[in-house]
Amino acid sequence: MGMSEFYGTTDETESIATIHRALDLGVTFLDLHLADEVRSLAEQ
Numbered sequence: 291m292g293m294s295e296f297y298g299t300t301d302e303t304e305s306i307a308t309i310h311r312a313l314d315l316g317v318t319f320l321d322l323h324l325a326d327e328v329r330s331l332a333e334q
Contacts, residue, residue: 291315309320 293300293308312320
């Protein structure tokens with residue numbers, strides 16, 4: 291499952307549910323580095 295347009299098709303509802311489940315299980319770090327890098331490149 292892709293959570294962004296860079297990894298194939300997306301399902302926003304499933305992506306949000308996945309993040310909520312991860313938080314419920316105690317995940318405290320979500321690495322958003324690639325998203326920030328792509329956003330930065332797009333702004334150039």
